[in-house]
Amino acid sequence: MFLAAPRRTGKSTFLVHDLLPELMARGATPVYVDLWSQKSADPGALINEAVRKVLDKQGKGVLGRIRGAGVTKAGLGSWLSFDLEKLSLSGGATLANGLSALVRKGEGPVVVIVDEAQQALKSEAGRDAMFALKSARDTINLDPTLTDGRPAALGLVFTGSHRDKLASLVTGRDQPFFGSRIRDFPLLGRDYTEAYGRHINGLLPPDRRIDASEIREAFDIVGRRPQYLHSAVTRYATGDLGGEREFDSLLQLAQDERETHWDSYRRQWSALDHLQQAVLRRIIAEGDRFRPFDADSLAAYAAAIGEPIGAKDVQQALDGLREQELVVRLERGRYSLEDPSMADWLRAETGPSE
Numbered sequence: 001m002f003l004a005a006p007r008r009t010g011k012s013t014f015l016v017h018d019l020l021p022e023l024m025a026r027g028a029t030p031v032y033v034d035l036w037s038q039k040s041a042d043p044g045a046l047i048n049e050a051v052r053k054v055l056d057k058q059g060k061g062v063l064g065r066i067r068g069a070g071v072t073k074a075g076l077g078s079w080l081s082f083d084l085e086k087l088s089l090s091g092g093a094t095l096a097n098g099l100s101a102l103v104r105k106g107e108g109p110v111v112v113i114v115d116e117a118q119q120a121l122k123s124e125a126g127r128d129a130m131f132a133l134k135s136a137r138d139t140i141n142l143d144p145t146l147t148d149g150r151p152a153a154l155g156l157v158f159t160g161s162h163r164d165k166l167a168s169l170v171t172g173r174d175q176p177f178f179g180s181r182i183r184d185f186p187l188l189g190r191d192y193t194e195a196y197g198r199h200i201n202g203l204l205p206p207d208r209r210i211d212a213s214e215i216r217e218a219f220d221i222v223g224r225r226p227q228y229l230h231s232a233v234t235r236y237a238t239g240d241l242g243g244e245r246e247f248d249s250l251l252q253l254a255q256d257e258r259e260t261h262w263d264s265y266r267r268q269w270s271a272l273d274h275l276q277q278a279v280l281r282r283i284i285a286e287g288d289r290f291r292p293f294d295a296d297s298l299a300a301y302a303a304a305i306g307e308p309i310g311a312k313d314v315q316q317a318l319d320g321l322r323e324q325e326l327v328v329r330l331e332r333g334r335y336s337l338e339d340p341s342m343a344d345w346l347r348a349e350t351g352p353s354e
């Protein structure tokens, strides 16, 4: 399963605080790895390490029970038929071997959850690990001794904050999960704003209580990002300490939060030349259909700039946008925003059709 949602909307919190406990409660063994947890580490190594750690922990638990029962000489080697240290290194057991061992020894399904999975494509080892996970899924789920009557014994969940980059794992026949579909990770909604509203109103003086619908609206303004709602509410609750300002409305404060965030887009935008702005607009407007050099695109740039534009100019503009890390080039000439939330800002700032 592939799930995508924008930055800071609560993906990791959901995975760690809701999904992992739920899986364990249902007798599954989760393996969680966040590929952003150590920016400098190789994503492939992080995935292997996560599987190794869970195997190690489970093995030690089992060994503890064996030793407790009076068998003194048992070691991890006797529990596993391979050397854990060499998992997925050359000459060692494969990731699929490791995961099969987890299913067999854990006596329940295993679910591997890779947070910010698009990051795997950043290295050869990361790509290899993704292929290894795919192959493990296929071999394990086709083995009746492992599935044991269940529909599957190995589940894979991949999440990401960049839908287009995540899609790189599923578009193209040469990609590991070709044919899978990316779904929207549901954002926090009414349940959350109502629970939060009850909590906050319990703390505020009666004349400062906030209406549930106002909290909901403020949450929408900040793109359903809890952190920004919290700061708006905190500022609302504390007021303008020592300042001249009247108590602000929550909606105004939510807009302030958003503005702070948007100012950086504004700065980046105003540093671009007209053609770069036109190309960026086109990328946002066309999404997956964007073709930088086709006749329609060239006509759109020309209309925006007021003079004819050639493919060479467009190439230069694209290179500039990539150098400034506003645009990323994906496989097969697909282009996307480096930060997809910039599209929300641009639409709000200038209207969709301009």
Ligand SMILES: Nc1ncnc2c1ncn2[C@@H]1O[C@H](COP(=O)(O)OP(=O)(O)OP(=O)(O)O)[C@@H](O)[C@H]1O
Binding pocket: 006, 007, 008, 009, 010, 011, 012, 013, 014, 161, 188, 192, 225, 226, 227
């Ligand atoms: N259900 C929730 N209730 C309250 N706060 C939440 C909830 N979910 C997330 N948060 C808060 O929102 C912020 C962002 O959460 P989190 O890091 O899980 O998001 P994310 O989508 O994984 O972000 P990133 O794209 O940076 O990885 C954190 O400060 C977190 O504490």
Ligand SMILES: [Mg+2]
Binding pocket: 011, 012, 013, 115
């Ligand atoms: Mg996260």
